[in-house]
Amino acid sequence: MASTFAVLADQSRREILDLLRDRERPVGDLVDRLTLTQPTVSKHLKVLREAGLVEVRTDAQRRWYRLAPGPLAEIDAWLAPYRRMWEKSLDALERRLDEIEGD
Template sequence: MNTATFGALAEPHRLGMVELLRDGPLSVGDIADRLAMGQPQASKHLRVLSDAGLVESQPAANKRMYKLREEPLQEMDQWLSAFRASWEARLDRLDSLLAEMQGKSKPDEMG
């Protein structure tokens, strides 16, 4: 797991850019407009995302189009899956414990 991914996503504007790019490639100008920021500021944030490997750019006419790279996000998902499995196991144990407690309390209520 590349910690640069978390560092890049920790900044709200960059996270917003990743969320925008989830729907498909966009130009720097489109990203800047949608996030209400200047194009130079958007370019700086996109550079950080690019350096972290989260986005890649391609020239298209007189624009640069940015799109998400799947690999870093897949790595993050794999890393988080270990936590998900642990949480699910704990919730399953809690469900079992609650069901057991409810089962024991029902006969007492009838008595």
């Protein structure tokens, strides 16, 4: 999981994942939507693919990339206890604010 966090630390890679969240896209489409060169996008896609965050399929001369949610589910599971901690704190704050309004 540490490598997944390291991969996601890069803003450009997160932007690529955001674009792939809606649908699969060819490299050229990603290049058009990002302010990066084609070689740079390809390097980021290679890192994302090696981390298991994206999958690729070939259709004639084009490579189509899509989001692979597995590693993201691992991160979500790791974050769950922290989310519960924040929910408890926010619930306590809400109760306190309700008490103040009632005074």
